[in-house]
Amino acid sequence: MQSNLISEDKQKNKLEKTFEILKTMASKPSGLIGLTIVLFHVVLALISPYIAPYDYKAISPNTMLLAPSAEHWFGTDSLGRDVFTRTILGGRTALTVTFFGSLIALLWGGLLGIFCGLVGGKIDDVVMRVVDAFLSIPWILAMLLIVSLLGTSTEVLIPALGFFYGKGIVRVARAATHDVIAKDFIVSARARGHSNMSIIWNEIIPNVRDAILVEGAMRWSWMLLGFSSLSFLGFGVSPPTPDWGLMISNARGLMSFAYWSVIAPIVGLSSLIIGINLTADAFAKALGIDRSTKAPV
Amino acid sequence: MIEIIESVKNLSIGFNSQKGKQISILRNVSTNIKKGETVGIVGESGSGKSTLALAMMGYIKQGLFPLKGECLFKSEDLLKMSSRQLEKIRGRKIAMIPQNAGQALTPNLKIGYQIDEALRLHTDLSKTERDKKISELLNKVRLPSPETMAFRYPHELSGGQQQRVAVAMALAGKPDLLLLDEPTTGLDVTTQAHVLELLRFIAKDTGTSMIYVSHDLGAIAQVSDRIVVMYAGEIVLEGPARKILKEPIHPYTYGLLKSIPKLSLAGLPASMPGSQPQPGSINQGCSFYDRCNLATDHCKKNSPDLEHIKELDTNVRCFNHKELISQNINLKTSIKKKSNNSEAIEVLKLKDVSISYAKQKFFDQLLNKISDQNPTVKDINIDIKKGETIALVGESGSGKSTILKSIAGLLKTKDGQIKFENDRILSSDLKMRNPNDLRAIQLIFQNPDESLNPNHTVEQILSQPLKLYFNLSGEELKKNIIDLLKKVRLGEFYMSRYPRQLSGGEKQRVAVARAFAAKPDIILCDEVTSALDVSVQAAVLNLLQQLKEDLGTTYVFVSHDLAVVRAISDRVAVLYQGRLCEIGPSQNVYKFPSHPYTEVLLGAVLEPDPDIKPKLVAEDIVEENPPEKGCSFQGRCPRKIGDICNLEVPPWQIGENGNAIRCHINIDELASLQQ
Numbered sequence: 001m002q003s004n005l006i007s008e009d010k011q012k013n014k015l016e017k018t019f020e021i022l023k024t025m026a027s028k029p030s031g032l033i034g035l036t037i038v039l040f041h042v043v044l045a046l047i048s049p050y051i052a053p054y055d056y057k058a059i060s061p062n063t064m065l066l067a068p069s070a071e072h073w074f075g076t077d078s079l080g081r082d083v084f085t086r087t088i089l090g091g092r093t094a095l096t097v098t099f100f101g102s103l104i105a106l107l108w109g110g111l112l113g114i115f116c117g118l119v120g121g122k123i124d125d126v127v128m129r130v131v132d133a134f135l136s137i138p139w140i141l142a143m144l145l146i147v148s149l150l151g152t153s154t155e156v157l158i159p160a161l162g163f164f165y166g167k168g169i170v171r172v173a174r175a176a177t178h179d180v181i182a183k184d185f186i187v188s189a190r191a192r193g194h195s196n197m198s199i200i201w202n203e204i205i206p207n208v209r210d211a212i213l214v215e216g217a218m219r220w221s222w223m224l225l226g227f228s229s230l231s232f233l234g235f236g237v238s239p240p241t242p243d244w245g246l247m248i249s250n251a252r253g254l255m256s257f258a259y260w261s262v263i264a265p266i267v268g269l270s271s272l273i274i275g276i277n278l279t280a281d282a283f284a285k286a287l288g289i290d291r292s293t294k295a296p297v
Numbered sequence: 298m299i300e301i302i303e304s305v306k307n308l309s310i311g312f313n314s315q316k317g318k319q320i321s322i323l324r325n326v327s328t329n330i331k332k333g334e335t336v337g338i339v340g341e342s343g344s345g346k347s348t349l350a351l352a353m354m355g356y357i358k359q360g361l362f363p364l365k366g367e368c369l370f371k372s373e374d375l376l377k378m379s380s381r382q383l384e385k386i387r388g389r390k391i392a393m394i395p396q397n398a399g400q401a402l403t404p405n406l407k408i409g410y411q412i413d414e415a416l417r418l419h420t421d422l423s424k425t426e427r428d429k430k431i432s433e434l435l436n437k438v439r440l441p442s443p444e445t446m447a448f449r450y451p452h453e454l455s456g457g458q459q460q461r462v463a464v465a466m467a468l469a470g471k472p473d474l475l476l477l478d479e480p481t482t483g484l485d486v487t488t489q490a491h492v493l494e495l496l497r498f499i500a501k502d503t504g505t506s507m508i509y510v511s512h513d514l515g516a517i518a519q520v521s522d523r524i525v526v527m528y529a530g531e532i533v534l535e536g537p538a539r540k541i542l543k544e545p546i547h548p549y550t551y552g553l554l555k556s557i558p559k560l561s562l563a564g565l566p567a568s569m570p571g572s573q574p575q576p577g578s579i580n581q582g583c584s585f586y587d588r589c590n591l592a593t594d595h596c597k598k599n600s601p602d603l604e605h606i607k608e609l610d611t612n613v614r615c616f617n618h619k620e621l622i623s624q625n626i627n628l629k630t631s632i633k634k635k636s637n638n639s640e641a642i643e644v645l646k647l648k649d650v651s652i653s654y655a656k657q658k659f660f661d662q663l664l665n666k667i668s669d670q671n672p673t674v675k676d677i678n679i680d681i682k683k684g685e686t687i688a689l690v691g692e693s694g695s696g697k698s699t700i701l702k703s704i705a706g707l708l709k710t711k712d713g714q715i716k717f718e719n720d721r722i723l724s725s726d727l728k729m730r731n732p733n734d735l736r737a738i739q740l741i742f743q744n745p746d747e748s749l750n751p752n753h754t755v756e757q758i759l760s761q762p763l764k765l766y767f768n769l770s771g772e773e774l775k776k777n778i779i780d781l782l783k784k785v786r787l788g789e790f791y792m793s794r795y796p797r798q799l800s801g802g803e804k805q806r807v808a809v810a811r812a813f814a815a816k817p818d819i820i821l822c823d824e825v826t827s828a829l830d831v832s833v834q835a836a837v838l839n840l841l842q843q844l845k846e847d848l849g850t851t852y853v854f855v856s857h858d859l860a861v862v863r864a865i866s867d868r869v870a871v872l873y874q875g876r877l878c879e880i881g882p883s884q885n886v887y888k889f890p891s892h893p894y895t896e897v898l899l900g901a902v903l904e905p906d907p908d909i910k911p912k913l914v915a916e917d918i919v920e921e922n923p924p925e926k927g928c929s930f931q932g933r934c935p936r937k938i939g940d941i942c943n944l945e946v947p948p949w950q951i952g953e954n955g956n957a958i959r960c961h962i963n964i965d966e967l968a969s970l971q972q
Contacts, residue, residue: 185747
């Protein structure tokens, strides 16, 4: 029965397959919402410099803390800057830093996890204990240390975040590798005498790729939250660059009478995180890694 | 008039495909189960036999739904009942015995408690009555010392004992109908024979009707009164067991029976061409048309109805069954003679090989002391000649796959040597072997679903060894792949397929092609046909034999199935608990005198013939570790002669037929005992 379902779909090239996965993702409401939100944020981040109505760093004492109006859609902040402009620009840095950060996390975490899963034994033991040790360090303290030593430039933030968020991926990649490592096709490759590198590349990666990608997508949303927390504490990007975490931090004291300046960045940040989470879930389902499978009876 | 317990009427079950097409996997099935009758439902995987059996207890798998028809249990339609109503019937009226009792029993509850649970649910007995009933039930399924047995956990029982507990649980509610879904498939041959014997006894004793679902005609032949043969979702043949097995008047059943290797016949069985059609792919005509050699144009356009043949009391779905009858059904012809082209040169020698799974303790490692005195596999001496097929036979735990793995270099040997070509010692570490030795020894695995990377196309799978050993690329690589596919009788268009798009037999062919891609001298076959359907098994065996004759390869063939081994091997080595019991030319090992263990194994083989009953001798005992002293078979041996068996390792004796037997009993005496 199953093979029949599959034989219906014909041979497809990679592009068609990607399209097929996107289509499956969009076929459920949650996936469609997630994809739309993520797409909206990405497009906004790309075009925001051209559509921003005001200069994001123009300070004006005349327009301090204005309520939302036709001129200033989301009102103005305590320095008289337009909140709408700063909100649509605020996602740019966060998206760039976390996107590349996630890539780094995926690469080192995924490869190290696969390697540990494959070789096992003492190397695996040592590496995993080191990873565990790092997991026990509160990441925000470690990040604060790194940032205060090396500065808050994106060149520092991307690898640092990538490093800290890759630890969890090591575990996932290792577990996924363990699932396939005992399968006969890997035993067969070993018996033929393939090198470890060749086994990782040809036999393991195609089978664990999906699980790691889904995990990477989840990490992306957590990293976004982490990055914003850093900015909130004043260790992310430096003013006057617009950033959601920084905006929330600055406007927080005035929340009781100028709620608008804090609501806009909060909506921006949380919608993006929810969007990424929904997308990752739909992605997992489309790839057949459903984490909410019920018992058959 | 015999009461009818359950009757299935015109039942069709299907699912909606991704394109919204309705595809049926059961088509117009009608049958009746009479009181006290055992009905065997037999068919290959995908024939719909399990779907039918599950529908008979009102269960339909997720994604499937009934299209039409009904399942009447005592004139009530199970398929229309609510789950509340079904709850009252399941367990009490219809009980099921699952395939794998080890997984069906809850691991952390004592089995007495689990049976008690079933009793509480299905009967109104008081606590003391239930306790009495539990030991009664355990007694009935012939478990030793029922009182202590009730306080054991499932993992403390052997596979056969677990299956007995499952039978006891099913009997707890005193059901009218017992449903058995491949209840002996995962068990060893001897255990399987014991469980079948028990089932036959229970059917007779309690008068319960049984539905026995299996792919194994041998097992079906032992228990069934009536047999239903399924093919592509239809009943193709139905009638009394004896008639079906002796005079199969449907060409599919005929071919199926002929493709089963039999103990009494050496040589390879005839194989049926092709494979079962996918559900939904038949629009008109007979579903067996493609594989039938009696087929005419009439069969292509018209689908036959189930026709009742009065003199045989049989229903058959075939236009040409008369022709088959007139052809003089003879299940014993068409055995292919195989040529033996083994040469005198020895290509692989196992000398005193011992393998241990136990890890050396750290302290012993420091002192360089060998800690495990009782390794899993011990003292294996086998010389393998070039071009021969040597089979390693034994039940699970006999160490046959372990030996295979150490020849392949996947497991380190503890002691002894593996010598390859001209007495060159092969390192037991894979990394220390030179690439040419790695190429010369290839492995084929049991389950092609696991041995082929699901994310690679057939082309990628076959190019792995070609690239690794011969550095081929581009056009030359492609040409070689096409050649390989041709060798295993697959077309060029298979190159772009993924394993999931192939049938079981096709997958195993790809695995065979991958092994032959390395141009190996020796191929190690690990239960290569046990995951395949019977008709496909015969085709794969024939293919292996053909390739061997063409290319002069040597096979080391591991199997638990003595009939398959009989069909393909030149020489057989019988193993028990990692020790050799008997070794010799295959026609002689199957003749007496033989080692008591071989005798037990041969006695337990199930043949698809109601007249050949298995001879049960050995007790069904759990033996986890080989004994430290004496003969490995001492614990179960029906011919044990005394302390000498417990204390001394038996000597090798050569029988008059040329097979070597390791037993304390004098070989002439053994021969007269086994007459």
